Amino acid sequence: xxxxxxxxxxxxxxxxxxxxxxxxxxxxxxxxxxxxxxxxxxxxxxxxxxxxxxxxxxxxxxxxxxxxxxxxxxxxxxxxxxxxxxxxxxxxxxxxxxxxxxxxxxxxxxxxxxxxxxxxxxxxxxxxxxxxxxxxxxxxxxxxxxxxxxxxxxxxxxxxxxxxxxxxxxxxxxxxxxxxxxxxxxxxxxxxxxxxxxxxxxxxxxxxxxxxxxxxxxxxxxxxxxxxxxxxxxxxxxxxxxxxxxxxxxxxxxxxxxxxxxxxxxxxxxxxxxxxxxxxxxxxxxxxxxxxxxxxxxxxxxxxxxxxxxxxxxxxxxxxxxxxxxxxxxxxxxxxxxxxxxxxxxxxxxxxxxxxxxx
DNA sequence: TTGTGTTTTATTGCCTCC
DNA sequence: GGAGGCAATAAAACACAA
Numbered sequence: 406x407x408x409x410x411x412x413x414x415x416x417x418x419x420x421x422x423x424x425x426x427x428x429x430x431x432x433x434x435x436x437x438x439x440x441x442x443x444x445x446x447x448x449x450x451x452x453x454x455x456x457x458x459x460x461x462x463x464x465x466x467x468x469x470x471x472x473x474x475x476x477x478x479x480x481x482x483x484x485x486x487x488x489x490x491x492x493x494x495x496x497x498x499x500x501x502x503x504x505x506x507x508x509x510x511x512x513x514x515x516x517x518x519x520x521x522x523x524x525x526x527x528x529x530x531x532x533x534x535x536x537x538x539x540x541x542x543x544x545x546x547x548x549x550x551x552x553x554x555x556x557x558x559x560x561x562x563x564x565x566x567x568x569x570x571x572x573x574x575x576x577x578x579x580x581x582x583x584x585x586x587x588x589x590x591x592x593x594x595x596x597x598x599x600x601x602x603x604x605x606x607x608x609x610x611x612x613x614x615x616x617x618x619x620x621x622x623x624x625x626x627x628x629x630x631x632x633x634x635x636x637x638x639x640x641x642x643x644x645x646x647x648x649x650x651x652x653x654x655x656x657x658x659x660x661x662x663x664x665x666x667x668x669x670x671x672x673x674x675x676x677x678x679x680x681x682x683x684x685x686x687x688x689x690x691x692x693x694x695x696x697x698x699x700x701x702x703x704x705x706x707x708x709x710x711x712x713x714x715x716x717x718x719x720x721x722x723x724x725x726x727x728x729x730x731x732x733x734x735x736x737x738x739x740x741x742x743x744x745x746x747x748x749x750x751x752x753x754x755x756x757x758x759x760x761x762x763x764x
Numbered sequence: 765t766t767g768t769g770t771t772t773t774a775t776t777g778c779c780t781c782c
Numbered sequence: 783g784g785a786g787g788c789a790a791t792a793a794a795a796c797a798c799a800a
Contacts, residue, residue, distance in 0.1 A: 507773050507794040530785090549774060552787070557772095559788095 510550070514540050518547070522554050 510518070521536060528536075528551045537544040 509772065509795060527787095546773085548786085550772095553773070556788080 518550055
């Protein structure tokens, strides 16, 4: 034992237990410090089976002879080395001068310490002394027991924490995997829906292109036949001059990329076609000579082109058009037009809801 | 009985706190 | 500087299979 500071040897409670191991019945307790190992604060029920006021005494503070049946091996040899029948004080002296050997605490001592540990795992000096008295141990032994017990508790706590973390990790992992599956599922759904949407858009754009071309041809033909036809529902505020100067109306339907083929020289459909809240659909009729494009209650007269095209233009659509005083004028007075193209009647192309019901 | 692994008791060295 | 806690470790005690 190195001489660095602490040196703890022997037991100081002063009680020495000598047992007749052959009979397991004889117990001799020698107290070198009389009265120093009494037990007055032990739990009553815990001590009830103990006739002695200091139930843990007599084992050299360590071994209870009531538990001698479980004591074997080196513990037994420890007591066997002490021949109480033939050795007197010399033997006791020899015993006390023997190097200390480790002896385990009795079951009851351990139970008592465990109960105390459950109450408080730290040991105040007063409590330590009291426990030592109650158990017939050295205060240092009690302190060591608590210290080792705290170490064991810490190890178990770490194991518990590890298990908790492991379970938490497993739960999170499962959640993550489920989310991945859900994500893949949604992704595939998006792909399917995207394909469907693209197919639909492709189909509609083809129809729109055909319709644009047909409308263009109709416009050209009708404008040649009835160049001076007056509008039916033209607003009274629109002067004849204005009406005459109106030459272009956006009527084509379709995506912007489909427009180029449908454009004609007489169209200037890139401009927004709005009036100040006044619909001038009659102008469309004026231009096209086809009343089917005019918003009016009587909608029985469908354009013949509609039969040729799968796309049916619902005549109740309020075709947003605008009367330009002069087509050559810039659209400075009409800033920030909506995103339009020549085939969308002035509606933003993003407005798919609009197109959906015109199909 | 013995070898081996585990548990328990005890020591040592270092650290912090008062 | 002493008391006490803690981590690491030694060593005894114990359990158990072969």
